[in-house]
Amino acid sequence: MKTVRIIPAIPKENIKLRVAAYCRVSTYGPAQLRSLELQIKTYTRMIQSHPDWIFAGVFFDVGKSGLRRSGRSGLDKMLKKAAKGKIDYIITKSISRVSRDTLEVLKIIRFLRERGINMHFENEGLDSIEIGKEFEITLRGMLAQDESRNTSENIQWGFQRKFEKGDIFTKYKSFMGYTCIDDEIVIVPEQAEVVRKMFDLYLQGLSFGQIKAYLESQGIKTVTGKEVWDKKTIQKMLKNEKYKGDTMLQKTFTEDFMTGKKRKNIGQRYRYYVKDSHPAIVSAEVFNKVQEEMARRGGLVHKEDGTVESSGSKYNGKYLLGNLLMCGNCGASYRRRTERGKVVWRCATRVEKGTAACFNSPTLDEEWIKSCLGEAVCEHGIYEETFVRNTIENIRVFEEHILICYKDKLCINIKLNGR
Template sequence: MGYTCIDGEMVIVPEEADVVRKIFELYLQGLSFGQIKMYLESMNIKTVTRNEHWDSSTIQKMLKNEKYKGDSRLQKTYVEDVMTGKKVKNTGQVSSYYVKDSHPAIISEGIFDKVQKEMTRRSRVVYKEDGTVEKTGKRYTSKYLFGNILECWYCGAAYRRRAERGKVVWRCGTRMESGRDTCGDSPTLNEEWIKEILARNICEDRIYDEEIVRNKVDRISVFNKHIDKIRI
């Protein structure tokens, strides 16, 4: 929603772009995905496929879609079988690429980043059945550093540590609490692999040093089987 393709170029559709901006605005005003869905339907605003009913998960995906700030992630899917042309989701089988300013933006980078931070904040607030609220995932409250800085690109939840078959892995907290169906695209990461990535990109002499990572890294967003963005 918000774009059309003309002569191979992405062009903004003004009426649809207004809907996209409204969705971002409503989320920053405090509305949930479900409340935004109800608002859009009450205003008789149709989806890009002209459906009268919105899906909360679609709204969530829109709010996380980097295309709205003018950027593109290439090769989110790839052709698995050249004979059939079947496309599948790229979960690390082939390289993916991030391109900034690839097309006109509908949402400013500032607004987009505010929404991502708000998603992370909300993911660390748990509403219990008795109506009480519990905050989780505060910075450096866990004895494990990665539990404070790894976050799921898909749902914004913090990653959690788990020992499996003699190895230490990290997995999306939403997926661990509510099952694979709630955040099925989030990958499980081997702790040693994470350390190797950070050693190459953050640490001196490419040797992993937790103190250096603790002092330099604010947040790591995990997309597919890649560390998508390291905020320092």
């Protein structure tokens, strides 16, 4: 026969609530941090002094936008603890402290309500557990979101006015070669020497990877103190107009105030170029030469109508001849190959598409071309790569001869062996 044992329910008044609090301040400013400290102390004292409450922690975030959940570790920790059933009740100052994104607020209060957890908003006097209050919470959230929109638009308007006047930002952080003293951009001499060396090495023919290797071999650290350099960082530095004393304003813009996502400005918004905005580290001539060299290595051709297209040639940071040898028939660069133990150079079009695509391009023996350059170009008749790099613009290869063109526009014609 079945027996049933009745277990009495625990009287509600005897159950203590595990109570947590959430705080957020917008910046790391002294006043904001003092406010945060006061809120933490106040909530801690409030919860611990209540006879029917158990302290479940005060969670907080600093300097994170109320529009975005990402990066707000304090809020995430609190919600994870709530999901584990370790919090019964949450106190917070206002809806806007939790989020200024209306949809995000709704997600949070519904997440908590599904678990029987109430969030009390002190300023509004609202409890999220009450379904009938959801509309009012939504309405208050929309007002907070609209306030953020207005703030964002006002900030953007202020930036535009500063840009139009040519006012530049002088609070640089981690910018190699410069620092800010009394709101003035000043050069850091030892860092400036590194920057000049990078520009010099690039014009000598070194690639980003080779410049990286040089800096690391010399024990030169990045502006943030790292021993390993990044090739993309080197490329960005060599393209940064600030090193010639100018500033391009509004290179990026915030596409959506809700997500805070930034987009590169390639013409969607006005840009403002401020000339001689601060002291230069490299001359305009050197900077412009680097940009021209970068375009050349990238295989870019500037056409008469102002457009730019790829020439199909790529810069070869390892072999100088790969950047000098050009097919006189199709215009492609030459590529280094090893055939039957012998190093030769061949037209890239012929290598990729066969002789039918470029039937008049000859194959050059590497030793012959170096010997030829040594006798015709270098001092003492011996091939010297640095001298060739600094002297020769390009070498055009035709069916029966090569045309060596100097950087001063002089050209010499040399017949190929046996032709």
